[in-house]
Amino acid sequence: MKVGIFGYGNMGSGLALCIGKTVGRENTVIYDIDENKRNKAVEDGFGSAIDPYFLCDVSDLILIAVKPTDVEGLLRDISGRIREKLIVSIVAGLSTERIASLTGGKRIIRVMPNVNVLVGKGTIAYTCGEGVSNEDEEIFLKVFSGCGDIFKIKEDLMNSFTALCGSGPAFVSQFVRALNLAGVREGFDSQTSLKLVLSLIEGTVTLMKEKGMDPDDIVYMVSSPGGTTIEGVRYMEEKGFGGIVINTVREARKRAENIG
Numbered sequence: 001m002k003v004g005i006f007g008y009g010n011m012g013s014g015l016a017l018c019i020g021k022t023v024g025r026e027n028t029v030i031y032d033i034d035e036n037k038r039n040k041a042v043e044d045g046f047g048s049a050i051d052p053y054f055l056c057d058v059s060d061l062i063l064i065a066v067k068p069t070d071v072e073g074l075l076r077d078i079s080g081r082i083r084e085k086l087i088v089s090i091v092a093g094l095s096t097e098r099i100a101s102l103t104g105g106k107r108i109i110r111v112m113p114n115v116n117v118l119v120g121k122g123t124i125a126y127t128c129g130e131g132v133s134n135e136d137e138e139i140f141l142k143v144f145s146g147c148g149d150i151f152k153i154k155e156d157l158m159n160s161f162t163a164l165c166g167s168g169p170a171f172v173s174q175f176v177r178a179l180n181l182a183g184v185r186e187g188f189d190s191q192t193s194l195k196l197v198l199s200l201i202e203g204t205v206t207l208m209k210e211k212g213m214d215p216d217d218i219v220y221m222v223s224s225p226g227g228t229t230i231e232g233v234r235y236m237e238e239k240g241f242g243g244i245v246i247n248t249v250r251e252a253r254k255r256a257e258n259i260g
């Protein structure tokens with residue numbers, strides 16, 4: 001299996017490093033219009049294509065990871081060489097139908113990863129075009145298996161996924177930042193406070209996953225009558241914390257729709 005990747009920016013390089021663990025870096029070829037990025041790909045142990053056509057010719061699976069402003073021109077340019085290939089796109093707002101119209105291809109999988117793929121812990125959604133076979137889907141899942149958790153969703157939920165999980169690392173980071181500042185206010189130095197907060201979040205997530213618990217289970221487990229936890233939870237509810245989070249995701253989803 002040869003994988004060709006167009007684009008070696010943050011997401012393209014992050015996915016390449018994860019995919020390289022699955023298919024081997026020697027079987028992963030990169031093309032980027034920026035020569036410095038092509039050189040960086042070689043330094044990272046990947047093959048570098050001399051032009052986009054060479055990458056298409058030697059690859060079985062084509063991953064499109066370029067900027068939205070560049071993608072349509074690229075797809076039109078290489079359409080004659082990728083029509084029969086398995087095409088995977090991470091370009092936000094670009095539907096499987098649009099990719100098919102630009103390339104004439106039928107084996108198209110649309111993917112939305114988040115930035116956590118940089119450490120192999122991504123949350124990744126995908127949807128398949130009408131021409132994708134079961135074998136194609138199995139190939140995709142195998143190639144991307146080292147990138148994180150993969151979820152199949154309907155294409156009309158892609159904008160919602162983008163808002164929830166694509167933008168989600170920033171929202172989680174905002175919560176981490178707030179907890180960290182709270183720790184500083186309570187007397188910890190900032191470095192110690194951040195370590196405490198990250199340990200707290202990692203442990204809570206692990207508890208939920210390994211014990212099959214949902215958020216309410218944790219709240220009830222930790223809260224005792226008249227205690228400190230329930231007082232803090234009461235204050236969050238009073239100030240509309242839940243509503244703020246819900247509306248944050250909704251506003252991000254609306255923006256994704258407008259961009260699309």
